Amino acid sequence: MSSESSEPDPTQEKLWYVLKVQTNRERTIRDALLKKVRLEGLEDCFGEIMIPSEKVVDTRSGKARELERKLFPGYIMINMILNDETWYLVRDTGGVGDFAGAAGKPMPMEQYEVDRMLGKAEEDATSAPKVKIEFATGDVVKIREGTFEEFEGTIEGIDEHNGKISVLIEIFGRSTPVELDHWQVESV
Numbered sequence: 442m443s444s445e446s447s448e449p450d451p452t453q454e455k456l457w458y459v460l461k462v463q464t465n466r467e468r469t470i471r472d473a474l475l476k477k478v479r480l481e482g483l484e485d486c487f488g489e490i491m492i493p494s495e496k497v498v499d500t501r502s503g504k505a506r507e508l509e510r511k512l513f514p515g516y517i518m519i520n521m522i523l524n525d526e527t528w529y530l531v532r533d534t535g536g537v538g539d540f541a542g543a544a545g546k547p548m549p550m551e552q553y554e555v556d557r558m559l560g561k562a563e564e565d566a567t568s569a570p571k572v573k574i575e576f577a578t579g580d581v582v583k584i585r586e587g588t589f590e591e592f593e594g595t596i597e598g599i600d601e602h603n604g605k606i607s608v609l610i611e612i613f614g615r616s617t618p619v620e621l622d623h624w625q626v627e628s629v
């Protein structure tokens with residue numbers, strides 16, 4: 442009888458991996474993974490398990506609601522020591538498709554990718570949420586409220602942090618930029 446230990450090898454470091462999971466089940470799959478890690482006593486082999494997301498403000502019928510939007514639907518980032526035991530624990534969790542990688546071998550994320558993702562997550566946690574704006578630069582819109590009501594123009598810029606858009610309108614034969622709240626315009 443072999444005396445295999447589930448103790449992590451102290452020489453191994455935790456690396457970040459990307460898991461392909463069922464879309465719209467990311468949170469329940471993450472919770473299931475955390476529960477299995479606790480039940481198996483493998484907390485030393487696992488670090489953070491996160492769903493990359495950002496906060497956005499969605500304004501519908503005049504009411505602003507803060508929502509969390511997934512940056513990569515269907516994917517979870519997991520920080521872990523990869524060995525047979527941890528690999529099977531993750532793969533046997535319902536809803537987990539596979540690790541992102543090549544030729545069936547899980548590939549850890551590059552450090553610059555991890556830094557960018559973690560920097561993004563920290564930035565979003567401390568900064569104000571973005572406003573969800575349904576328009577894009579170049580769209581033609583009609584101003585429905587304010588000083589320039591009934592004017593039509595082209596969107597020149599969008600500021601999601603403040604919920605403002607810059608619209609180029611024609612006044613006295615000249616294109617003039619006007620800054621408006623996103624809810625003051627409608628699609629033409």
